[in-house]
Amino acid sequence: MKNHYNVFIFTVLVFTLFSLTIPSAFADDITINDQESCEDIGGIWTDILTKICTVSSFTSDDNDIKINGNTRLISIGLLENTEDGSITINSNSILEIQSISNNYGYVENHGTIINNISSNIFNFGAIENSGTLTNNGNIFNGDLINGAEIINLGTVENNGLIHNYREIINQNIVNNPGIINNECGAIYTGNIPVVNAVVQLCTTDSDGDGLFDDDELNLYGTDPNNPDSDADGLTDYDEVITHLTDPNNPDSDADGLTDYDELNIYFTNPLNSDSDADGLTDGQEVQLGTDPNNALGDLDADGLTDSQEVLTYFTNPNNPDSDADGLTDYDEVITHLTNPNNPDSDADGLTDY
Secondary structure: OHHHHHHHHHHHHHHHHHOOOOOOOOOOOEEEOOHHHHHHOOOEEEEOOOEEEEEOOEEOOOOEEEEOOOEEEEEOOEEEEOOOOEEEEOOOOEEEEOOOOOOOOEEEEOOEEEEOOOOEEEEOOEEEEOOEEEEOOEEEEOEEEEOOEEEEOOEEEEOOEEEEOOEEEEOOEEEOOOEEEEOOOEEEEOOOOOOOOOOOOOOOOOOOOOOOHHHHHHHHOOOOOOOOOOOOOOOHHHHHHHHOOOOOOOOOOOOOOOHHHHHHHHOOOOOOOOOOOOOOOHHHHHHHOOOOOOOOOOOOOOOOOHHHHHHHHOOOOOOOOOOOOOOOHHHHHHHHOOOOOOOOOOOOOOOOO
16 A cells, blocks of 8 residues: 555656746735745646655746745756745745656755754755755755855755855765865864865965965966966966956057066066057067157167158168168158159159169
8 A cells, every 4th residue: 555655656747847837927925835926937836744845946036035834945957046036945845846857956046045953955966055054954965065154953964066156154064075175265164074074264275376375266267277378478477466467468558568578578568568658669669679768769860760661651760771772761751841752753864862
């Protein structure tokens, strides 16, 4: 008789899971504790030995959701708790997230989840927390990715990865045998058995560049395992702290010169593409052989500035007589008004000279 009853229970549950319709987000705040409230969210209600409400997905939509009265809410897809929403599990109730196909659930918490005393969260996949998760009961979880705050006064049974970027105020974490990868987020604890756990502290600097790994990942977007993320010859520390250049771009001002070359070879400004404001980029001046730090520079000493020769008269700033007619470029454009790029401006067979 018992076996027949178990088969009956299994058949009902399977039928329940495969008969779901995808519910829309909740229109109003709701307490889930009976058939009517379950069906209001598009769920299937089963009340044989225990009260079970099964939904294909679960979105709080900025509303307050309570699970009361020894009710087990099963979401077989994504549980998403939006920014102003809250989910509270009370009175020996259970929130369970799973999937029919691969037994993998996923929780995205952007608001508040409160798991009260004698209540449980069973999650077979990942909880990604960017809001506040307060656990006074038990959380049995795969992966826990924390970007905000977790206040745990109960037990987190961790069989996967706890990846912590912010703060966990903890009473008890049991790794079985999970990994705590604490990326500069504080863990305040009464009891953390760390069997088989890897704990990284806030002061970790894996590449020895002077920046903490957490800052590289979350502030600067640099590679915590490479001291020079953009391979320009400057360490990430030098770029973000000393020079204020972009540690992910070898040429912060896009003038054709690397930040390293500007600082150490040409002594130009790596944050200004035209250090002397003469109209020529630092990269152009280096290519031409002119001085990128002198707006009045006259490399060939013909009386015309380098920028005038390049931008106005289109002459060679490295040659005082661009057309080799015996007149300097200055004499041609200022004194005689001849063409500095043509030795015979009037095409009469005689040179301008």
